[in-house]
Amino acid sequence: MINMPISSTFIKNMKLCEKLCFVGAMSVLLTTMCLSIIRPALLLYNFSFLYICLYFLRLYNYWKNKYLLFMLDQCYFINFASLIFVWLLPHSHTMQLFQFGLANAHAYGGTFLFRNALVLHDIQRLTSCLIHVLPALYSFLIRWHPLETSVWWYTDLYDSHASRELLSWNKNVNWFWLVGAPALFHFTREVG
Numbered sequence: 001m002i003n004m005p006i007s008s009t010f011i012k013n014m015k016l017c018e019k020l021c022f023v024g025a026m027s028v029l030l031t032t033m034c035l036s037i038i039r040p041a042l043l044l045y046n047f048s049f050l051y052i053c054l055y056f057l058r059l060y061n062y063w064k065n066k067y068l069l070f071m072l073d074q075c076y077f078i079n080f081a082s083l084i085f086v087w088l089l090p091h092s093h094t095m096q097l098f099q100f101g102l103a104n105a106h107a108y109g110g111t112f113l114f115r116n117a118l119v120l121h122d123i124q125r126l127t128s129c130l131i132h133v134l135p136a137l138y139s140f141l142i143r144w145h146p147l148e149t150s151v152w153w154y155t156d157l158y159d160s161h162a163s164r165e166l167l168s169w170n171k172n173v174n175w176f177w178l179v180g181a182p183a184l185f186h187f188t189r190e191v192g
Contacts, residue, residue, distance in 0.1 A: 018122070031046060041149050042152060044153060051131070054131065074106055074189055075107050078103055079107075082138045082139075085099045090153070090156070090157045091157075103136045108133065111129065147159065
């Protein structure tokens with residue numbers, strides 16, 4: 001009986017956290033939809049800010065629960081590679097291919113493999129879903145809409161002259177950076 005008020009307070013706080021998480025997730029989704037229609041360039045700022053916030057929230061949660069070794073997972077490296085490409089090396093075709101190969105094979109594939117659900121009221125599941133999906137969204141924007149994405153960006157992004165015809169992009173593709181390097185990264189991580 002003595003613990004009853006503490007547990008009811010804990011439950012109320014948990015419900016409040018879930019409600020705040022839901023409101024935050026819905027506002028992020030609505031902002032993302034609006035920005036993708038109005039100005040895709042602002043999505044890169046939005047995704048960068050969102051990933052950094054979620055990363056530090058995940059880092060704090062894993063540190064508190066003594067799960068820090070999970071932060072060495074490759075999905076975090078892929079997100080950092082995406083941020084490095086967008087912020088530091090936006091003109092590098094090699095980095096674009098490497099990020100595209102990592103994001104659309106390993107990170108995005110992990111969404112389906114591990115059945116990451118977009119649960120809007122659970123911050124941990126929401127974070128897990130977003131860290132696997134955000135790199136693929138980066139690569140989609142930069143691959144198919146480099147000019148629109150560069151409008152309000154600090155510099156022009158690499159224009160791959162994307163076309164819906166498969167052979168138009170394959171003429172200048174270095175297949176090692178698109179397929180080989182991401183596969184080698186995954187292999188060395190799994191074996192080592």
